Amino acid sequence: MATLQPTYRLLIGVPGRSNAFAISRRLxxxxxxxxxxxxxxxxxxxxxxxxxxxxxxxRRALEDEREDARRSQAEARRVLED
Structure with missing residues (x-):
């Protein structure tokens, strides 16, 4: 929110949070x-x-953990292939 740039991802069927008050103050x-x-x-x-x-x-924390697991898995595959 520091830049007022959208940081959202559209997730169909998932409600989002409004930052209207914080943005109003910032402006x-x-x-x-x-x-x-x-x-x-x-x-x-x-x-x-x-x-x-x-x-x-x-959700963000789980996505980060999933990405870390994906990287670890890819690294393990590289090590096994060498």
Missing amino acids: GMEESVVKYAESLVSNENSRFENVVGQLEES
Whole structure:
């Protein structure tokens, strides 16, 4: 979010997390306006956003682990072939 560049991957059927409030702050929107908007979001929606965020982090961590395993497997194959 530091650059405001999209960092998402489209995953069909998987909800994503909104960074609207953080982006609004980063772009310099008046804090009172952002706080008012946040107050309009229900607690249920906030909890949902938190769960989605945790799921996204878990998915990224698993993807990293899978990529590490793939690299290790490729290296092991190279060693066996030598």
